[in-house]
Amino acid sequence: MISSVENRLFALLFASFLLVASYFFLAYLGGIAFVFFLGIVLAYLVNPFIVRWEARGYRRSRLVLGFYLVVTIMLILAARILVPIAASAMLTQKVRVGDFFDVLQQIPADIERDWLTRLPIGSVQAIAAMDAAQNWIERSVAALPSTLLALSPKLFDLVLLPVITYFALVEGPGWVHALIRVCPSRHVEKVVSLVYQVDEVLGSYVRGLMLDCLCFGLVTWIVLSLLHVNYAWEIAVFAGVVNVVPYLGPFSAGLGAAALAFMQFRNVPAVLRVMAAMVAIKFLDDWVFQPAIMRRAVHLHPLILLFAIMAGGQLFGFFGLVFAVPVAATVQAAVQVFYDWYATEIGRAQAPFSRHVASIPIV
Amino acid sequence: MAEERPVPAPGLFQRVFKDPEFRARAAFLRRVALFQDLGARDTGHLIQSLLEKTYADGELLFDEGDIGRALFIVERGSVEIFKHGTEGAPQILASAGPGDFFGEMALLEELPRSAAAIARSETTVYLLYRTRLFGLIQSRPRVGVMILNQLARLLSARLRATSRRLVSNDPELVGANE
Numbered sequence: 001m002i003s004s005v006e007n008r009l010f011a012l013l014f015a016s017f018l019l020v021a022s023y024f025f026l027a028y029l030g031g032i033a034f035v036f037f038l039g040i041v042l043a044y045l046v047n048p049f050i051v052r053w054e055a056r057g058y059r060r061s062r063l064v065l066g067f068y069l070v071v072t073i074m075l076i077l078a079a080r081i082l083v084p085i086a087a088s089a090m091l092t093q094k095v096r097v098g099d100f101f102d103v104l105q106q107i108p109a110d111i112e113r114d115w116l117t118r119l120p121i122g123s124v125q126a127i128a129a130m131d132a133a134q135n136w137i138e139r140s141v142a143a144l145p146s147t148l149l150a151l152s153p154k155l156f157d158l159v160l161l162p163v164i165t166y167f168a169l170v171e172g173p174g175w176v177h178a179l180i181r182v183c184p185s186r187h188v189e190k191v192v193s194l195v196y197q198v199d200e201v202l203g204s205y206v207r208g209l210m211l212d213c214l215c216f217g218l219v220t221w222i223v224l225s226l227l228h229v230n231y232a233w234e235i236a237v238f239a240g241v242v243n244v245v246p247y248l249g250p251f252s253a254g255l256g257a258a259a260l261a262f263m264q265f266r267n268v269p270a271v272l273r274v275m276a277a278m279v280a281i282k283f284l285d286d287w288v289f290q291p292a293i294m295r296r297a298v299h300l301h302p303l304i305l306l307f308a309i310m311a312g313g314q315l316f317g318f319f320g321l322v323f324a325v326p327v328a329a330t331v332q333a334a335v336q337v338f339y340d341w342y343a344t345e346i347g348r349a350q351a352p353f354s355r356h357v358a359s360i361p362i363v
Numbered sequence: 364m365a366e367e368r369p370v371p372a373p374g375l376f377q378r379v380f381k382d383p384e385f386r387a388r389a390a391f392l393r394r395v396a397l398f399q400d401l402g403a404r405d406t407g408h409l410i411q412s413l414l415e416k417t418y419a420d421g422e423l424l425f426d427e428g429d430i431g432r433a434l435f436i437v438e439r440g441s442v443e444i445f446k447h448g449t450e451g452a453p454q455i456l457a458s459a460g461p462g463d464f465f466g467e468m469a470l471l472e473e474l475p476r477s478a479a480a481i482a483r484s485e486t487t488v489y490l491l492y493r494t495r496l497f498g499l500i501q502s503r504p505r506v507g508v509m510i511l512n513q514l515a516r517l518l519s520a521r522l523r524a525t526s527r528r529l530v531s532n533d534p535e536l537v538g539a540n541e
Contacts, residue, residue, distance in 0.1 A: 055407035057389065059382045173411075180414055188490070192414060193432055196494045344430050344473045 023315075034319060035157045039164025041323075045206060046169060064169045068162070194337050201333040205326055208293045213240045215289045216250075216281065223277045224257065230264050239278075243285075245321045246305060250285070254278035300328055385410060392489075395436055395462055397513045405506045412495040418482040427479045431469030433490045437461055440486025446478045458483070467514060470496055 025033070050063050176195055183191050217240025224232035239253035254275060261274040300308070305325065312324030373381065389406045392398050398409060415438070418424060424435060427447055435442070437459050444465060445453040456478055459465050465480065470493050500507030 051411060054382075054385075055411055056404060057381050057385045057407060059380060062380050177414065180416055188416065190432075192490070192492050193494050196492065196498065200494075200498060341430075 035160055036164055039161050040168045042161070042165040043168035044202070045210075046165070047172065048203075050169060050172065060172055061170050064166060067169075068166065190341065193341075194334060197337050198330050198333050201329055202326060205329050209244060212285065212289050212293050213243045215293070216240055216243045216285050219281050219284060220253070220257075220278070223281060224274070227261075227274060227277060229257065229261050229274060231260055235260065239281075246309060246325060248309070248321060250278070250282045254282070300325070300332060304328060304332075391438060391462075392436075395464060397434075397436075397464060397467075397510065397517065400509050400513060401506065405503070405509070408499065408503050408506050409491075409510075412499050413489040413491055415487060415489055417485065417487045420482055420484050420486075422482045424480040424482065424488070425466070425476055427477065428475045430473050431466055431476045432473060432494070433466060433492045434464055434470050434496075435459075435466045435480065436464040436489040436491070438487040438489055441483045442480050442486055442488070443483050444478050444480050453479075467517065469493060470514060 046067065050060065050067065053063050054060055176192075179195070180188055180192060217236045220239040221232055221236030224235055229235070235253070235257050238256060239250070242249035242253050257278055258271050258275045262271045265271065305328065308324040308328035309321055312320030312322075312327070314320070316323070373383075373386075385407070388410050389403065392406055392409060393401065398406065401409060413436075418440075424442060425431070439461050442459045442463075442465070443455055444457045444459065445455045448454045457465075459480075466476070468474065469476075470491070473493065496507065496510065500511070
């Protein structure tokens with residue numbers, strides 16, 4: 001007869017095997033698995049809108065179709081309005097784009113002229129380093145068209161993505177119900193509890209993060225506009241989007257803003273002002289927005305957060321960085337659920353009422 | 364279970380856009396005593412918090428001593444609630460049919476079940492998990508409070524019946540009260 005310890009050991013080994021197999025499966029499939037993963041994530045983001053109407057008794061399939069119809073109409077309208085504006089803007093901005101590349105290529109020469117002559121190092125080495133930097137920039141600018149061309153297979157993913165999202169949305173909670181159906185009766189309660197707690201953690205994380213990104217982008221736009229930085233709106237959108245990656249996102253947004261400010265103002269104090277503003281916005285985000293918005297989301301220790309981000313980046317690259325935090329939050333929620341079960345099993349989950357309180361009769 | 368009201372035939376819009384299964388579930392749940400105060404939209408939110416599961420004849424829903432985490436509502440079939448007897452023979456406490464519900468204590472605290480439940484025919488039940496009820500209380504406080512209010516009334520009624528039974532030692536009184 002198999003003892004419960006052996007049973008648990010087997011379950012642990014099986015779970016470890018599944019985890020390792022999943023990693024190699026994902027690593028082997030690479031991009032394909034990622035498109036499916038992204039489609040499911042998108043469906044998860046859209047699902048609350050569908051659920052809201054489904055509670056009124058509408059068929060899920062009709063609601064998903066309606067959602068796609070509304071999105072398509074909005075895209076067509078946006079294209080009809082925005083394309084002519086963008087086209088005219090491009091015509092007027094054509095010269096400016098050319099200027100942008102000229103400025104980009106001029107930066108090493110400017111630095112050499114304005115700064116390197118003041119440095120207490122050998123001018124020959126410094127000039128050689130600057131030449132190398134200038135060559136790199138020129139090569140990168142020249143390689144831009146071929147780099148864009150190499151991205152063309154991704155267009156297929158763009159077409160595939162809404163299809164995957166559609167099917168994931170139509171199925172909706174059906175995935176959970178299917179899992180419940182195949183689950184042995186004795187374990188249904190545990191599985192459901194786990195699924196819903198993870199869903200709650202992920203849901204509050206995603207909702208909180210989106211609101212936080214919106215606030216971060218909005219404040220960035222206001223502050224950069226007040227500092228008269230060109231492309232304030234574009235930088236704000238970029239800052240809001242990259243804010244999904246903790247630490248690295250705001251850092252890269254700040255770096256981008258500083259670089260653009262340098263190209264615009266061509267003086268260090270202005271750049272320092274922009275950098276200080278970006279740092280202040282980050283502190284505002286950390287101390288005001290996040291505590292207010294993310295108070296119901298899972299709180300991860302900063303060390304765990306850093307480790308998750310670095311591990312995500314190491315294992316899955318850029319998208320590993322993006323999804324590191326929600327995955328870590330999910331793992332933490334799962335660990336919490338398992339601990340709660342353990343605490344309940346050994347009777348430590350809730351302090352019982354005292355015998356005196358319990359002995360008072362119901363009247 | 365409350366009386367069934369006649370349901371008007373659905374129009375073209377309802378046939379195309381509304382989910383008949385959802386409609387049937389909502390009609391069924393509004394007849395369950397615990398949810399009879401809920402409005403149409405509230406019932407919709409409740410349905411989204413429930414899970415449906417079918418058990419085969421003779422399948423155990425939960426055993427005595429298992430930690431309870433869900434309330435069970437019988438949609439069709441029948442369930443027998445019993446305690447394991449000291450001499451091996453089970454002691455049947457009650458039977459639950461369509462519209463009946465049991466295991467409500469699990470919604471209040473996660474303690475070991477005081478009895479076991481077994482399906483006595485192919486049985487479909489709706490499960491309301493404590494986790495989901497708490498989620499409902501947070502997201503739709505009105506719905507959560509209405510359910511908790513009904514639950515408190517139900518527990519009060521059952522406890523009064525138990526008290527009377529203890530005092531009079533007459534099981535017939537319990538049936539009259541229920």
